[in-house]
Amino acid sequence: MGTKVDLEIKDEQGAVIRGWEEDVHRGLNRITWNLRRDAFRRPETEPTAGGDSEERPSGIRVMPGTYTLTVSFGDDQRSSTFAVLPDPREGATSRDRLAKYEVLLEAGALRESIADAISLVYRIRADLDAALAAADRADPKTDEAGSEDPATVDSSLEDMAQDIRKRLTEIEEMLWVPEGTKGIVYSDDRAWNRLGYVMGSMQSSWDAPTPAQLAYLREAEQVAASVLLDLDSLYNEQVDSFRAAVREAGLGLVPEEDPPRVP
Incomplete structure (x- = not known):
């Protein structure tokens, strides 16, 4: 066995x-x-x-x-x-190999930050769905002085969630081509795809990174930094406000976490 x-x-x-x-x-x-x-x-x-x-x-x-x-x-x-041992068929020097390896690790760390950002987008969507489902299941509260109508609370949460979903879609489409997208979509300008292209190019040999590869990597870093900043802003403003509204409604969902950043 x-x-x-x-x-x-x-x-x-x-x-x-x-x-x-x-x-x-x-x-x-x-x-x-x-x-x-x-x-x-x-x-x-x-x-x-x-x-x-x-x-x-x-x-x-x-x-x-x-x-x-x-x-x-x-x-x-x-x-x-x-x-x-080094492959004797390859002519790259030890210095070239090390330079390529270090840049690949740098690019890989950035790609993991992008992956974490995409994962966060999906978790936020799931949290929104869970919070709204909990609001629908909540028993109507008895009228009390100063209490808010449950229907008004549900409507307010739904409006906030709709705005967040719209921004999440915009951010995700800058990060990569969302899963389930139909048809052939231009993707060379997405952060995930930009990084995948340059990493694939660099793995073709152990030669030192070329100026073109390094330039393309820096462009990918700039694109990623901009998108991650947008996600950070969304998370710390709109998602934070939604989280506060959920707590006030007594639903206790939408856990807090730190958005990913460029390493």
């Missing part, structure tokens, strides 16, 4: 760069690593079902250097250090 082991790769600084599970059996097992670190985070557009998250796919190639593999089976752990 097969079982699983957990594997973890650490770099020379001790940072975990890759983790995954493998099915194993009694006897000799062959396990390989494709010399890539974990992929950068992607947007979460559906609520997670709880429990352990799915294994991340692999991402960019790692630099030549010394790495540590840790294999865990239950409470038992074994670690071993090994070297990743």
Whole structure:
């Protein structure tokens, strides 16, 4: 009967760069690593079902250097250090490789900020729906001096939610092409797609980043910074006001969190 082991790769600084599970059996097992670190985070557009998250796919190639593999089976752990050697077929120098790797990490961190922003857009929408559904389920309150008509409260929340949804749609369409969009849509001006293009271009070789690639990355940073600033403003103004109205209505939804920013 097969079982699983957990594997973890650490770099020379001790940072975990890759983790995954493998099915194993009694006897000799062959396990390989494709010399890539974990992929950068992607947007979460559906609520997670709880429990352990799915294994991340692999991402960019790692630099030549010394790495540590840790294999865990239950409470038992074994670690071993090994070297990743440069591909002799590639002519890039160590300095070029390092320059490319560092820029890819920079671009990846920015793409994770964009992914977090997109995820936040979807969470805000879900919170709006939950708050309005709770308002619909709330029992009508008995008339009291100074109390507000529940129908008026519901209408006010609905109006606020509608304005927020409109801004969320505008912001999301600047970040990427929303899921479910039909037809062929021009996407080269979206922050997510801009970054994906330049990262794909840079991963074609270990040569040092070209001036064009760096310029395109800076443009993507500017686009992302502008959109994330819009999201930050929306969250700290309109969403905050909606949250206060929800609390005042006694619904207790819409949790607070910090919007993502450009790293």
